[in-house]
Amino acid sequence: METTIVKAFGTGAVDKPLEAMDIKRRELQPKDIEFEVLYCGICHSDLHQIKNDFGGTMWPIVPGHEIVGRVTRVGSEVTKFKAGDLAAVGCIVDSCGQCQHCKESLEMFCVEGVTFSFNSPDTYMEGDHTYGGFSKTYVCEDKYVLKMPAFEALASAAPLLCAGITVYSPLRHWEAGPGKKVGILGIGGLGHLAIKIAKAMGAEVTVFTTSPEKVSDAKRLGADHAVLSKDEEQMKNAKGSQDIIIDTVSAKHDVNQYLGMLKVDGSLVLVGLPPEALEVAAFSVVGGRKSFSGSNIGGIAETQEMLDFCFEHNIVAHAEIIKIQDVNEAFVRLEKGDVKYRFVVDMSSL
Ligand code: NAP
Ligand code: ZN
Numbered sequence: 001m002e003t004t005i006v007k008a009f010g011t012g013a014v015d016k017p018l019e020a021m022d023i024k025r026r027e028l029q030p031k032d033i034e035f036e037v038l039y040c041g042i043c044h045s046d047l048h049q050i051k052n053d054f055g056g057t058m059w060p061i062v063p064g065h066e067i068v069g070r071v072t073r074v075g076s077e078v079t080k081f082k083a084g085d086l087a088a089v090g091c092i093v094d095s096c097g098q099c100q101h102c103k104e105s106l107e108m109f110c111v112e113g114v115t116f117s118f119n120s121p122d123t124y125m126e127g128d129h130t131y132g133g134f135s136k137t138y139v140c141e142d143k144y145v146l147k148m149p150a151f152e153a154l155a156s157a158a159p160l161l162c163a164g165i166t167v168y169s170p171l172r173h174w175e176a177g178p179g180k181k182v183g184i185l186g187i188g189g190l191g192h193l194a195i196k197i198a199k200a201m202g203a204e205v206t207v208f209t210t211s212p213e214k215v216s217d218a219k220r221l222g223a224d225h226a227v228l229s230k231d232e233e234q235m236k237n238a239k240g241s242q243d244i245i246i247d248t249v250s251a252k253h254d255v256n257q258y259l260g261m262l263k264v265d266g267s268l269v270l271v272g273l274p275p276e277a278l279e280v281a282a283f284s285v286v287g288g289r290k291s292f293s294g295s296n297i298g299g300i301a302e303t304q305e306m307l308d309f310c311f312e313h314n315i316v317a318h319a320e321i322i323k324i325q326d327v328n329e330a331f332v333r334l335e336k337g338d339v340k341y342r343f344v345v346d347m348s349s350l
Helices: 045-049 156-161 161-171 189-200 212-219 231-237 253-259 299-312 324-335
Strands: 002-012 020-025 032-042 068-074 086-089 092-093 139-140 183-184 204-209 226-227 242-247 262-270 291-294 319-325 342-345
Touching: 020 139, 032 156, 032 324, 045 324, 068 139, 068 156, 086 156, 092 139, 156 161, 156 183, 156 189, 156 299, 156 342, 161 242, 161 299, 183 189, 183 291, 189 242, 189 299, 204 212, 212 226, 226 231, 242 253, 253 262, 291 342, 319 324, 324 342
Parallel strands: 183 204, 183 242, 204 226, 242 262, 262 291, 319 342
Antiparallel strands: 002 020, 032 068, 032 139, 032 342, 068 086
16 A cells, blocks of 8 residues: 655654654545644543553554644545545544444444554554554544534644543433533543533532642532542542542542442443552442443544534633643653643644
């Protein structure tokens, strides 16, 4: 397959900083879109992958899966986009299209295995793998490219492509809305968007945070209540109060404590990806017929629905916009929890 050399930013080994490098993008196929990357968010999953937290990272790795750009070229069969349009790609760039889940636009559960926008075996270029949004351009089949609404703060909207859909999808599935109490565990990239989205859906939102300084921030972000999880008295008062808890914590933590915050029949939905196994005690779930469950991003149709919902409700991330040259420092700060609340790379700096 013909390829084009494109400038990118990535790393060749687990212990090496990210640096400028060249990657190959496939030449435009009839159904493909090429776009110039304008902005790319930094998700904790990028950090997990460059640290090889889950094993299986493929080198060299070019992270970035909250990708917003402007279309430069379209293939001969593309009707959905034209040059000059805004476009966006999140986590999913290919799937079999034939299985039950793909047919329902739950591509993330494709039985053949979904292709992610970075660090997945490349279905077009055999033996190669996908490279993410820390690059000048991105090439993707049109059906996986989202129509990006014209957000005024376009850079701050980039995190919707992963953080946004990852919390929107379970909030919809577990029916957050008026009369429902929704707990958000961890205020990072995912958590702060979960507050805004759950509020826009009409739910009563309580935040559980380990960070004292985020208690007042949570209210400013729209939360109705904030609980400092290190404060025993506050935790005791919140027991049995929530219908749904969205758990966005990126590291090992005691989920039993938070299962205790659920009402009878409540669900704790794990979206965070701590590399170590979490332990659930029988008595944390049997007493109140509680569910410990999980959710993984969201399909293409739902991602478009989420973008349109966020545009309508004026929801974007609180973003710190950085240059690509500062990305290594940003990963160090993300690891320390020192980001309020999402880094977004202005890709014109590459
Ligand atoms: P983030 O910005 O780093 O936020 C994570 C938050 O978790 C922190 O801000 C902190 O909130 C809390 N936290 C961190 N370490 C903790 C600990 N040891 N104990 C208790 N709380 C802790 O990360 P993110 O980008 O939002 O991503 C969160 C997780 O979701 C990551 O594991 C990421 O890989 C995963 N993820 C999953 C999906 C999916 O589809 N399932 C998609 C995207 C991301 P407080 O300061 O408020 O306590
Ligand atoms: Zn992500």
